[in-house]
Amino acid sequence: MAVPLISVEGVHVSFGDTNALTNLTLDVPAGGLLALVGPSGCGKTTALRVIAGFQDVDAGSVSIRGRQVLGPSVNVAPEKRNVGMVFQDYALFPHISVAENVGYGISGSDRVARVAEVLDLVGLNGYESRFPHELSGGEQQRVALARALAPSPDVVLLDEPFSNLDAPQRERMRRELKATIRSAGVTAVLVTHDQAEALAIADVIAVMRKGSIRQVGRPDEVYRSPVDPWVAGFLGDAILLQGTIEHGAISTSVGSIDTDIADGSSAIVMIRPEWISPSVVDQGQGTVVDTEFYGHDQRVEIELMDGDKVEALVPSLRAISVGDSVDLEILDAVVFPQLVP
Amino acid sequence: MTSGRTVFEVDPEAIGPSAELKRSRNSRQRAPWWLWAGALALVAPIGISILALLVRGLGATDAAWATLFSFRTVQLIGRSFALTALVTVTATIIGVGGAWVLARTDIGFKRLWGVSFAMPLVIPSYVLAMVIVSASGPRGLFADLVGIQLPFVSGLVGAWLTLSLATYPYVFLITAAAIGRIDPALEEAARGLGASPSRVFRTVIVPQLRPAIGAGALLAALYTLSDFGAVSLMRFDAFTRVIYAQYSGRLDRTPAIILSIVLILIAGVIIAAEQRTRGKGTVFTSKPSRPPSVHRLAGTQRVLSVGAISIVVAFGTLFPIAALIGWIVRGANNGADISVPWKAIGGSLTGGTLAAITAVVFTVPIVVLVVRYASRRTVLLERSVFVGFSLPHITVAIAVVAFTITWAGPVYQTLGMLVVVYAAMFLAQSVSAARASLAQIDPAIEEASRSLGRGPFATLLAVTVPLMRRGLLAGGALVFVTTLKELPATLLLSPPGFSTLAVRIWSSADELLYARAATSSLILIAVSVLPLYYLSIKPREVVD
Numbered sequence: 001m002a003v004p005l006i007s008v009e010g011v012h013v014s015f016g017d018t019n020a021l022t023n024l025t026l027d028v029p030a031g032g033l034l035a036l037v038g039p040s041g042c043g044k045t046t047a048l049r050v051i052a053g054f055q056d057v058d059a060g061s062v063s064i065r066g067r068q069v070l071g072p073s074v075n076v077a078p079e080k081r082n083v084g085m086v087f088q089d090y091a092l093f094p095h096i097s098v099a100e101n102v103g104y105g106i107s108g109s110d111r112v113a114r115v116a117e118v119l120d121l122v123g124l125n126g127y128e129s130r131f132p133h134e135l136s137g138g139e140q141q142r143v144a145l146a147r148a149l150a151p152s153p154d155v156v157l158l159d160e161p162f163s164n165l166d167a168p169q170r171e172r173m174r175r176e177l178k179a180t181i182r183s184a185g186v187t188a189v190l191v192t193h194d195q196a197e198a199l200a201i202a203d204v205i206a207v208m209r210k211g212s213i214r215q216v217g218r219p220d221e222v223y224r225s226p227v228d229p230w231v232a233g234f235l236g237d238a239i240l241l242q243g244t245i246e247h248g249a250i251s252t253s254v255g256s257i258d259t260d261i262a263d264g265s266s267a268i269v270m271i272r273p274e275w276i277s278p279s280v281v282d283q284g285q286g287t288v289v290d291t292e293f294y295g296h297d298q299r300v301e302i303e304l305m306d307g308d309k310v311e312a313l314v315p316s317l318r319a320i321s322v323g324d325s326v327d328l329e330i331l332d333a334v335v336f337p338q339l340v341p
Numbered sequence: 342m343t344s345g346r347t348v349f350e351v352d353p354e355a356i357g358p359s360a361e362l363k364r365s366r367n368s369r370q371r372a373p374w375w376l377w378a379g380a381l382a383l384v385a386p387i388g389i390s391i392l393a394l395l396v397r398g399l400g401a402t403d404a405a406w407a408t409l410f411s412f413r414t415v416q417l418i419g420r421s422f423a424l425t426a427l428v429t430v431t432a433t434i435i436g437v438g439g440a441w442v443l444a445r446t447d448i449g450f451k452r453l454w455g456v457s458f459a460m461p462l463v464i465p466s467y468v469l470a471m472v473i474v475s476a477s478g479p480r481g482l483f484a485d486l487v488g489i490q491l492p493f494v495s496g497l498v499g500a501w502l503t504l505s506l507a508t509y510p511y512v513f514l515i516t517a518a519a520i521g522r523i524d525p526a527l528e529e530a531a532r533g534l535g536a537s538p539s540r541v542f543r544t545v546i547v548p549q550l551r552p553a554i555g556a557g558a559l560l561a562a563l564y565t566l567s568d569f570g571a572v573s574l575m576r577f578d579a580f581t582r583v584i585y586a587q588y589s590g591r592l593d594r595t596p597a598i599i600l601s602i603v604l605i606l607i608a609g610v611i612i613a614a615e616q617r618t619r620g621k622g623t624v625f626t627s628k629p630s631r632p633p634s635v636h637r638l639a640g641t642q643r644v645l646s647v648g649a650i651s652i653v654v655a656f657g658t659l660f661p662i663a664a665l666i667g668w669i670v671r672g673a674n675n676g677a678d679i680s681v682p683w684k685a686i687g688g689s690l691t692g693g694t695l696a697a698i699t700a701v702v703f704t705v706p707i708v709v710l711v712v713r714y715a716s717r718r719t720v721l722l723e724r725s726v727f728v729g730f731s732l733p734h735i736t737v738a739i740a741v742v743a744f745t746i747t748w749a750g751p752v753y754q755t756l757g758m759l760v761v762v763y764a765a766m767f768l769a770q771s772v773s774a775a776r777a778s779l780a781q782i783d784p785a786i787e788e789a790s791r792s793l794g795r796g797p798f799a800t801l802l803a804v805t806v807p808l809m810r811r812g813l814l815a816g817g818a819l820v821f822v823t824t825l826k827e828l829p830a831t832l833l834l835s836p837p838g839f840s841t842l843a844v845r846i847w848s849s850a851d852e853l854l855y856a857r858a859a860t861s862s863l864i865l866i867a868v869s870v871l872p873l874y875y876l877s878i879k880p881r882e883v884v885d
Contacts, residue, residue, distance in 0.1 A: 054788050078791040085792040091785035095807050104803075105793030151794060 005030040005187050011060030020046045022211040033188045035198035038208030044191045048157050052085050053078035065154050084148030084156040090140045092132040099128035105151040118146040138169050158190040195235050207231050232270045239310050241269045253308045254328050259335040270334045276312035278326035288324045372714040373797050379706030387765040390744035398602040421579045425565045431505040432561040436512025442646050444520040446636045459510045460658040463869050465826040466507040467570025468862045471850035472664045499575035506657040508564045512557030519553030559615040567733035569829040580604045581735045601736040612731045665859040672856025679860045685845040689825050696763035697821040701813050704771040712779045730769030735829035759834045767823045771816025778812025818872040
């Protein structure tokens, strides 16, 4: 693997008694967008602030483009790290115009040209003399992005960039942001608590829990092959079933699933609702007890022989209704060895 | 079995900006050294002077300490305590009564009454004292104009009357603010549970107001103990007047120093009590859902209420202004000196402006430390700023004189030293005004500047200070106004030939040149009101 653009190693941060980051290690590849995702309080914003230089650490190191910016005897000031940042509330300077905001981080003769260039990139030409309070939330965000991109930073860090936008705007800004970052050719690290947002926008996602990284990978990869039940549940709906392995397979209430895990140990099977394909039969494995029709698909709740209930997400074309007897086909499943507590 | 959906839902409360903001505040790095240097530049010299005074007192001779325990000193303490107690009780009754009537009854013309009730705040105590002294007595203004001879008001009674009028607005404003914070739903809940109106008042209203009334009363007590102008014109031998007499009449300054130490210690007790009540009034921060119910005044109640308030406004506001104008008119007819005192105006404006600028400049590092780098040390820094504001000015001046004569002779009685003392004494006003405006600025805005390549000092100049400008301007205006009114430190520390309106009013009144004093008084009041009005600073902020 190529040298990572940002390399975070063994970072510890504590606020009083609580540990915000415990042994955080993360490599950010050059180019593309990495989403740092996790539930609130998992330390993802703190991690971003460590990279930006706003957070002192108890231990650990950070390198950007091969230069150590944080280490046992190094702590490069934020203004000397060449890192752009888009803050959650945008943090635009309220007392100066859009052009002055965008040009704040650059100097030299090509300042005016560069401001015009990045404003063009975010589609805000003609807004130069406006003031931040005259802009909509989406426009403010674009100014914040333009301002962060203007000094041509090594990396742009974005802290919950969509949290202040309403739902329809959010989706549009998400696409726009992705396109802008791609055309600017800059590496970006984005923090979000919204796993759907992370899956949709990122080239690589890093799932965090309790101050450290649990899994890094392409969105589809992490969604399909989570490393543990927690990551599985965080990224989407997950049906978790317990069972014991016999003859290279684990037997569950939805059927038998093959696995490499040694016979005799107990394990957890994770199945996503859309991986279950029910078909209506006369005498099936279970009975449909509830349906919810969404339009693009439908959720079907099935009660099995032993009383367990599972949910399946089924294409809306398939006719299925309460009381139907169904057989279940399991399209995919992940088996986690169960750790002895 | 379970599906993952509900198990890992995100707690929406924990992701709001407030949580992030809090984190970024706690997580700041070490403050740059130059912030501390700037913050201490003004506070440290005055603090050291006062500590040196206390240390010097400890090392004083037995003979000097003997004066402390003499019968005269005990009498002095007794007199000061008596005056302080009388004024505090009177001011509390007027202030609380006025606040209740104006906030909770249908008395009418509330804005007008409210403004005129707080008006004595802009009239210095020595002007009030001068007006009362000069109007009473067989040859007073009152006898002259109306033909009725009032008994001569001076001494304890005069000081009591003057300082009660000067201090009740503090109790009034603090109590009125607290009444405004009471949620009427609490009263209604108590009524709904069967409590009678008088029980509601005792068990619901009074407990909510007690901290505010206590804070107002302590402020009035501290003001009385510290006041020099009124007691000296009333010729009442309270601490400050005796200290001044000892200082200016003798070569040996030890008695003045010993008495200053005693006064500092007594004031220290009140300041400590006042600091403990600080913020307690804001326990009930929940914004009232709606305005409180208003008590309808019945016939007799209305007459009594309007009468009582009118008397206070008449004595505290209308009468002083009318008397000042009366003296000028009479002076013009008698050929007395009512010329515009350009030199004193110049001195006041110079001193006030320089003090305001100095205070604002040194406010910035203090406020940035207190708000952005909060720690035990910054709490101590802020406390010492407020203690410097609360100590009697004459004791601060004595401490500075004693210190500079011993250690820094060349700066003694220079304009620079006077300005530094003004700025240090009134720093608390600009600090609290600026503090509020910095607290409203999201620290992320400063971080944005850092991540765009500007260092901490460049960020302070380009972002923090411009965004704080309203608070700094208001703070500067408050320092300016307070400096204009300052008397004892000006008397002790002025460079030779330097005069201010305050000094001119006081010395003219002392020499019974009332027309001359009245001219300067009206100018002083006008110059004080203008910046407050222009910046629409509410009376409440003057108190804080």
